[in-house]
Amino acid sequence: MASNPKSVAVSHVGKIRSNNQDSGYAGAHLFVVADGMGGHAGGDVASAIAIKRIIDADKAYESAADAEFALKSALIAANSLLAEAVFEHQELTGMGTTVSGLLRVGDEMALAHIGDSRIYLYRDGELTQVTADHTFVQRLVDSGRITPEEAAVHPRRSVLMRVLGDVDASPEIDTTIVRTRPGDRWLICSDGLSSYVTDDRIRSALSHHPNTKDAANRLVKESLDQGAPDNVTVVLVDIDESGESSAHTPVIVGSAAQPLTYESEAGRSALRLPTLLLHPLKATKPDPSHFEPESEEYLTALIDEDRRRARRRRITWLVALALVLAVVATGIVAAYQWTQTRFYVGAYDGEVAIYQGVQQGLGPIRLSNVYEETGIPLDDLPPYWLSSVESTINADDLPDARAIVDRLEVMADE
Ligand code: CA
Numbered sequence: 001m002a003s004n005p006k007s008v009a010v011s012h013v014g015k016i017r018s019n020n021q022d023s024g025y026a027g028a029h030l031f032v033v034a035d036g037m038g039g040h041a042g043g044d045v046a047s048a049i050a051i052k053r054i055i056d057a058d059k060a061y062e063s064a065a066d067a068e069f070a071l072k073s074a075l076i077a078a079n080s081l082l083a084e085a086v087f088e089h090q091e092l093t094g095m096g097t098t099v100s101g102l103l104r105v106g107d108e109m110a111l112a113h114i115g116d117s118r119i120y121l122y123r124d125g126e127l128t129q130v131t132a133d134h135t136f137v138q139r140l141v142d143s144g145r146i147t148p149e150e151a152a153v154h155p156r157r158s159v160l161m162r163v164l165g166d167v168d169a170s171p172e173i174d175t176t177i178v179r180t181r182p183g184d185r186w187l188i189c190s191d192g193l194s195s196y197v198t199d200d201r202i203r204s205a206l207s208h209h210p211n212t213k214d215a216a217n218r219l220v221k222e223s224l225d226q227g228a229p230d231n232v233t234v235v236l237v238d239i240d241e242s243g244e245s246s247a248h249t250p251v252i253v254g255s256a257a258q259p260l261t262y263e264s265e266a267g268r269s270a271l272r273l274p275t276l277l278l279h280p281l282k283a284t285k286p287d288p289s290h291f292e293p294e295s296e297e298y299l300t301a302l303i304d305e306d307r308r309r310a311r312r313r314r315i316t317w318l319v320a321l322a323l324v325l326a327v328v329a330t331g332i333v334a335a336y337q338w339t340q341t342r343f344y345v346g347a348y349d350g351e352v353a354i355y356q357g358v359q360q361g362l363g364p365i366r367l368s369n370v371y372e373e374t375g376i377p378l379d380d381l382p383p384y385w386l387s388s389v390e391s392t393i394n395a396d397d398l399p400d401a402r403a404i405v406d407r408l409e410v411m412a413d414e
Pocket of ligand 1: 035192231
């Protein structure tokens with residue numbers, strides 16, 4: 001770790017990883033974070049190659065447009081260097097790196113970005129993510145297939161759709177120019193920070209630590225407090241009142257601060273081969289953080305897989321729903337069967353009748369029907385019994401209903 005009054009770069013291997021695949025740089029005008037990935041010897045090499053090439057762009061430019069062009073060109077040149085390295089060292093195949101960089105020209109920032117490292121602007125107490133993650137899950141969020149909350153816990157959240165590497169000769173790099181002003185704090189970080197520390201915690205750390213170095217250290221500490229499963233790199237740039245960049249020694253942290261080691265890594269992987277043969281599972285253990293080429297077929301395959309997962313979830317729900325409906329239906333049948341054990345006496349077509357079922361219906365559904373017509377005209381009944389029959393008389397069972405009818409018949413004859 002090292003610092004100067006206006007910018008600071010800090011990188012930490014984290015608590016789980018054995019090597020740091022991140023690289024960071026804070027220079028006179030240029031500030032960059034790169035997060036490497038792929039292979040057992042590739043990730044740290046990828047971010048180091050990229051940073052070492054991109055820092056050639058750390059110069060004073062006439063305009064922000066010039067700076068934007070220079071920065072983008074530097075990323076494209078780094079992409080070619082990575083492809084060359086893979087060509088010469090096959091064991092590096094599949095390596096790649098994110099790059100997020102700011103190149104300052106006066107009160108403007110030229111920005112270049114690819115991958116899922118992030119650039120945030122902290123201004124007037126508010127934190128804004130300036131870059132968009134080039135991740136599979138962000139695609140799903142953008143297309144409305146999942147919510148940002150679902151993205152945060154999605155099993156494929158670490159899959160990148162775009163990186164620098166040996167995959168694409170002309171990678172799609174986001175660039176833009178943003179105005180800056182005194183008091184602005186620009187944060188560039190790897191996902192080792194942003195995946196484990198909430199935006200709210202980041203904002204809080206920046207608001208409580210006005211000192212650049214303290215704030216950057218606090219952010220790394222926040223990640224360590226969350227267990228720091230990944231390498232974590234923070235580059236923080238404070239735009240001061242004067243708006244001037246002070247001359248200082250550029251700082252490189254992480255993998256790019258070390259000599260490139262892939263030749264010795266290659267030797268080591270050759271030595272490791274017999275172990276891998278003894279434990280073939282180890283050899284195929286996937287890298288937890290990896291990228292995928294942004295081909296339409298591949299994207300379609302990923303989305304199909306996501307759909308299948310969603311379908312499996314739907315099927316589970318449908319089975320559960322069917323079970324609930326079956327239980328409810330069984331209840332309804334039992335309840336209906338019970339109603340059919342009940343009898344009552346009522347009026348039907350101007351005569352007394354015995355009904356099977358209950359008087360109450362379920363909306364339009366009637367739960368009773370005429371069981372037996374008696375032939376006793378309602379008109380023959382005394383007024384009290386007439387109204388009783390019209391409002392129905394409950395019976396305990398069929399014989400009871402017949403007994404009631406017998407009594408009515410006697411009264412009708414009188
Ligand atoms: Ca990472």
